[in-house]
Amino acid sequence: MANECLTSLRSGNVSVLDTPAPLTALEKCLLNEYQRGFPLSSAPYADIARQLDVNETEVINTLGSLQDRGYISRVGPVFAPQQAGSSTLAAMAVPVKQLETIAAFVSRFDEVNHNYEREHDFNLWFVVTAPDQARVEQVLDEIESGTGIAVLNLPLERAFYIDLGFPLWC
Amino acid sequence: MTGYPQTLSKAQQSGKQLDATDRRIIVATQAGLPLVAAPYDALADQLGLDVEDVLARVAAMQASGIIRRIAAVPNHYALGYTINGMSVWNVTDERISELGRQVGALDYVSHCYHRPRHLPLWPYNLFAMVHGRNSQDVEAKVTGIATLLGEHCRGHEVLYSKRILKKTGLRLKG
Numbered sequence: 001m002a003n004e005c006l007t008s009l010r011s012g013n014v015s016v017l018d019t020p021a022p023l024t025a026l027e028k029c030l031l032n033e034y035q036r037g038f039p040l041s042s043a044p045y046a047d048i049a050r051q052l053d054v055n056e057t058e059v060i061n062t063l064g065s066l067q068d069r070g071y072i073s074r075v076g077p078v079f080a081p082q083q084a085g086s087s088t089l090a091a092m093a094v095p096v097k098q099l100e101t102i103a104a105f106v107s108r109f110d111e112v113n114h115n116y117e118r119e120h121d122f123n124l125w126f127v128v129t130a131p132d133q134a135r136v137e138q139v140l141d142e143i144e145s146g147t148g149i150a151v152l153n154l155p156l157e158r159a160f161y162i163d164l165g166f167p168l169w170c
Numbered sequence: 171m172t173g174y175p176q177t178l179s180k181a182q183q184s185g186k187q188l189d190a191t192d193r194r195i196i197v198a199t200q201a202g203l204p205l206v207a208a209p210y211d212a213l214a215d216q217l218g219l220d221v222e223d224v225l226a227r228v229a230a231m232q233a234s235g236i237i238r239r240i241a242a243v244p245n246h247y248a249l250g251y252t253i254n255g256m257s258v259w260n261v262t263d264e265r266i267s268e269l270g271r272q273v274g275a276l277d278y279v280s281h282c283y284h285r286p287r288h289l290p291l292w293p294y295n296l297f298a299m300v301h302g303r304n305s306q307d308v309e310a311k312v313t314g315i316a317t318l319l320g321e322h323c324r325g326h327e328v329l330y331s332k333r334i335l336k337k338t339g340l341r342l343k344g
Contacts, residue, residue: 031249036239040229042208042221056207063242064205070248074202077228077237089285091292107336115336118256118329122292125256125329126336152292154285158267160274161282165241168249 023071026054026062028168031071035165038075086136087129088155091122092147099123102147111139122152188236191219192227196236199228251301255308255328257315258294260287262322266296272318273298278311293325305330 023031029052039047045063049056066072094102099117106126107115115126130136140151188196194217203209210228214221231237261269266284273296274282281299298315302308312328319326 030242031244034242035244036241038240038242040225040232040240042210042225044209045205045207060205060207066242067202067205070245073243073245075205075242076199076201076203076240077196077231078239078241078243079196079200080235080238089283089297103335112336113338115334116331117333117335119332120327120329122329123332124335152288154288154292156283156285158270158284159282160270160284161279165239165244167277168244168251 024062026052026058027066027071030059030062030066032168085129085131086133087127088136088140088153090126090128090140090143090154091152092124092143092149093121094124094147094149096123098147102149105146106143109139109143111135187234188231191217191223192231192236195224195227195231246301250303253302253305253308254331255300255302255305255312256331257298257300257312257326257328259296259298259315259319259326260293260324261296261319262324263295265322269319269322270296273315276311276314276318279315294327300328 030048034048038044041047043056045059046056049059052059063072063075067074092102092106103115103117103124106112106124109128111128111130112126113129115124117123118125128136128139130139140153144151195213198213198217204212206212208221210224211221214224217224228237228240232240259273270282270284273279276298278300279298280301281297283297284295285297287293287295300308300311300315302311308328308330312326316323316326
């Protein structure tokens with residue numbers, strides 16, 4: 001699979017994503033094909049080199065260069081979230097004039113690890129994670145009482161995804 | 171990897187089986203493996219373990235779902251995927267398990283969750299996160315989800331990200 005990717009990239013058969021800087025065929029292939037299935041062996045970069053018909057040093061240097069330029073954040077295991085504790089997704093409809101103040105108030109909680117502004121009446125979306133459900137609810141209560149704005153509590157009922165990464169070039 | 175979507179409860183259950191050595195491996199690898207020819211040997215040396223033990227424990231954590239995948243993890247934002255659309259869907263309750271699985275299996279959906287409705291303010295019970303280079307790209311993918319859901323969906327919206335106000339990765343402390 002990966003080898004086909006490299007062949008088609010080299011022959012120009014794949015539409016190419018505009019990135020802030022041009023990427024080589026090998027870079028694109030490493031980015032696209034190793035979002036899962038990175039070899040779990042004592043010499044994984046040599047395994048990749050064999051799969052792609054390049055040499056091990058080239059693989060290591062290319063991954064290092066992608067990492068230095070910020071195109072990959074790391075090479076390694078991706079862990080499932082929520083192995084312990086409790087969390088929820090919450091939303092608030094904040095008047096635009098108050099958004100900065102209220103967003104900052106929400107972000108100050110250590111239990112808030114993601115906080116996004118989104119284009120909707122419900123314009124502030126954040127994730128609350130804590131060691132237990134009681135603390136999650138306490139944080140939501142403190143946010144409601146501190147801001148005077150109702151919080152929509154949308155806890156996970158079930159997750160449906162495999163998380164295999166997603167194709168960057170297709 | 172079984173090919174079936176994992177549920178968090180499964181990961182939570184298996185999370186209870188982690189021992190102290192597994193936790194040390196998680197702490198040592200969550201920022202990435204070293205880019206050297208034998209990265210797991212380097213990790214084993216650093217932790218004072220045998221490399222066979224490290225490889226076996228990583229394989230066991232992957233089999234139990236604690237490790238989802240091993241990857242060269244792209245920074246989507248740096249690669250031009252600057253838009254994320256949180257698509258939200260009002261799906262027939264009786265069909266949500268089956269349809270949620272199908273939406274979650276689409277390769278352009280990075281996360282897919284069933285969450286409660288809050289009527290009348292919030293009628294949506296299925297969340298699917300879609301990434302794109304621009305809003306047209308995201309919209310084309312959302313159309314794909316709408317087609318899949320068909321008559322079982324009574325409405326949807328896409329909430330585009332405007333600003334990341336806070337984002338901290340999940341980190342186990344050593």
